[in-house]
Amino acid sequence: MSEKIKLSRAVIVEGKYDKIKLESFIDALIIPTDGFGIFKNKEKKEYIKRLAAERGLLIITDSDSAGFLIRNHLKSFISLSLIKNCYAPGIKGREARKEKDSKEGLLGVEGLSKEILLEALVKCGAFEDTEKSDENRRKFTAADLYNLGLTGCEGSFERKKEFLKKLKLPEYLSNKALLDYLNTCDEELIKDII
Numbered sequence: 001m002s003e004k005i006k007l008s009r010a011v012i013v014e015g016k017y018d019k020i021k022l023e024s025f026i027d028a029l030i031i032p033t034d035g036f037g038i039f040k041n042k043e044k045k046e047y048i049k050r051l052a053a054e055r056g057l058l059i060i061t062d063s064d065s066a067g068f069l070i071r072n073h074l075k076s077f078i079s080l081s082l083i084k085n086c087y088a089p090g091i092k093g094r095e096a097r098k099e100k101d102s103k104e105g106l107l108g109v110e111g112l113s114k115e116i117l118l119e120a121l122v123k124c125g126a127f128e129d130t131e132k133s134d135e136n137r138r139k140f141t142a143a144d145l146y147n148l149g150l151t152g153c154e155g156s157f158e159r160k161k162e163f164l165k166k167l168k169l170p171e172y173l174s175n176k177a178l179l180d181y182l183n184t185c186d187e188e189l190i191k192d193i194i
Helices: 016-023 035-039 042-055 065-077 114-123 142-147 156-166 175-182
Strands: 010-013 030-032 057-061 083-087
Touching: 010 016, 010 042, 016 030, 030 042, 035 042, 035 065, 042 057, 042 065, 057 065, 057 114, 065 083, 083 114, 083 175, 142 175
Parallel strands: 010 030, 010 057, 057 083
Antiparallel strands: none
């Protein structure tokens, strides 16, 4: 049996099957939101806020609209400086335990392979030392997205969609979420794309 990868941040996922999947190769405190249950569960919100302050959070939700809704809700009550976002790629398919496709026909975290999840975790910088200084790190801005032709100009929608595909990110990632990702991901993994 191979050794699990240790993470100091608490990991937030949507459900128990996502937790089981990640626990198979990650040694971390993994907290499921119970899907939309997080919207009404004040105790769990307080617990997650406390964990964020103590050790930081890594959020990994499905790449569908429900996953983004849950992620954005978490970001509404937790300081963004305490969050590292990991985006599961939008891959068509259905989890083996389910009888029919999800509403958007995408695999959730539980349905993705260990290799795909590890790639997403590496790309977002999940394994970097959380105390690492960001002083020398390049900061991406909205102007960079414009200069790359990803926003505000003719054909930018298609270019952004292709850019997200190259990064293996969900296709409808907002510009703000893309900037958050670029400003926290492993720079080496994106230098050839940018």
